[in-house]
Amino acid sequence: MQAAMARAGLEDIQRKVLEGQRLSGDDGLRLYACPDLNVLGHLANTVRERRHGDVCWYVRNQHINYTNVCNKDCKFCAFYVRPGDPAGYTLSVEDVRRRVEEQIHEPITEVHMVAGINPRLPYEYYLDIIRAVKSVRPEVMVKAYTMIEIAEIVRVARKPLEQVWADLKEAGLGSLPGGGAEVLSDRVHDALFRLKQTPAEWLDMARSAHRAGLRSNATMLYGHVETPAERVEHFLKLREVQDETGGFLTFIPLAFHPENTEMPEHPPTTGIDDLKQIAIARLMLDNFEHVKSFWIMVSPAISQTSLWYGADDIDGTIIREEITHAAGARTPQALTRTELVGLIREAGRRPVERDALYRPVARQVAA
């Protein structure tokens, strides 16, 4: 490995990693320019094992995408339809309750709710669907609403943001997912998702959530028009907010899926890019506890491999994911716990089931 490290010219970065020093933006660019996947993996794995040893976290959760109606017109999205489109759907509060009841036999610990921005939905709806989940399963953690949805909720609430956080928490909101960040670059924002919050607004909203005592995740939608420099910029911005608040739990790179989007000619991400993205995130985001490989996005094969390239979390036995599958994902929509745990063990990692806040789930597991 040392010979490869020298060939790649990354010995100074390796020294920093071993000494626990922070990597610079220039370091990040050099990591992206390095074609030797194993050198990057070795460095990232050093950090990963320092934090998590041989543990691989997973969760059992249910996804509820409560509406596909959205007024943001993001070019990379295959899931949304515009308001008024007959293909649009919005789950009623009762529908959400029923979705949860349908899976009542599944031992989940988390309900993940994200969706489009449907301007017709009133403030109470957002509180009521959380309450609906909690009324059926009071014990599960509701992880809901990206910063984009929060902005919409604040708009329809006509209340100060602090009051909205208080209302959401009272309704039962436990934490926030990391979507909507896309690429924290003004250029990419203007090119692909200009109707959404700007990068600065997204980061401010995350700060505010953290100050309100809510943990959130952070994502990056990569593999479309962004440059390596913009990926690095994204990491630096997240790292800065995390220094301030410590509120981010997990970083999750999301691979762009071109099918059915406005960019169908764009090729899908490659396996090496998927793994590099995990590894460089692990190296740059030194103040993030977790880096997750979301198998729905990159395939179970890449997620399994990523457990040696910086990832400590493989998400979980997701029930009914719809957003990525609308963009042509050929991954399965669910993995059984046995399959998931088998992939983790085969990679020489120790599976630990977690809840939304990474508390190990103690369970009587039937052998």
Place this chain on the structure above:
Amino acid sequence: MIPAGDGQQTGDGGTGGSLGRRAIDAARETMERGGRLSSEAALELLGCHDLPALGALADGARWKLWPEPVVTYVIGRNLNYTNVCWVRCKFCAFYRPPGDERGYTLSRDELAAKIQELVDLGGREVLFQGGLNPALKLDWYLDTFRWIKSSWDVHLHALSPAEILYLAHISSLPLERCLGMLRDAGLDTVPGAGGEILVDRVRAILAPGKDMSGEWIDFMRTCHRMGIRTSSTMMYGSVETPAERVEHLDRLRRLQDETGGFNSFIPWSFQPDLTEMPGTPRASAFDYLRTLAVARLYLDNIRSIQASWVTQGAKIAQVSLRFGVNDFGSSVIEENVVSAAGGTHRMDIEEMERLIRDAGFTPMLRDTNYRILGPYRRPARPALPAAAAMAADAPARSRAPGLASPVN
């Protein structure tokens, strides 16, 4: 704080455990002093989990054999001339027994159309493989080969040990004689298909009707002595033990020491769906990459190792370029089974080149004997349809019958 995991321990976590690290360090020392990996060392490496370390070792071995940052591929076409086969291998989803109404044998017109299309796209490698069809006699093969070679400038990468042994048998000819006649009719090289696992215990379970391991090895030795080069393969992930995988590699390495006749090694995983063993779990990407790395280290006398994107999908096939693979195989031209009338076709050259470049290598065309020909240039005619992306994650298993035997 690191919590206890659920269920049993893996026993070899962290950096691969001290056992894993020792095995990797020992292998590195062996490589550095130019030594040869022992079977014991290979078996220990097959128990290691540190993928970047294994990958780096294999990558090092790859650069010694291929000092240029080049990944090769060939433009070829699978001609699965018949799907009729009486052997009934349990792992095969392609064959139809004699008498089955879904059986077919391609006519000359069908063969001609497919070969012409390959040639029009700038390809030369015809992978001519089918089944053990009792209706086809040696003369059919000799006539077909002569006709192909006199009609097109192509390379016939043809048949498999099982097919040729069967032909020799039904023709009551010694193998050398049968091979000589096929060669004189136009056979250039023989794919190493049917290698499966060269251990009789495994072969007796998987394919009791097929040649045993000694026969397969003897067949290859005969080819090599006659100057007919072949590839070699391994189908892992069915019922074999790790020690049996190593034994397989060892038999290949020993024969290669003797003859030098193997052009390449191509491992792929057993594909349980649609076979008679559907309950077998599919071997994982982790297993593929580790097996590949160990094979690259062990087979120091076989220069080329080929990725199997058909079984692993495009993503892991690309990652394999950092685990000892220097060849991306064949950009298969497939029939579009959906649009029979229009005869539309797709080829994956653009996608293959994109994946190779993205991995940091320069794509180069090669011939069937792995000689580098140069960069791909589109022929002037005909207009090519846009390259269709390979399935990003799911192995491209269930597409056309042409892909049922992922053999190069």
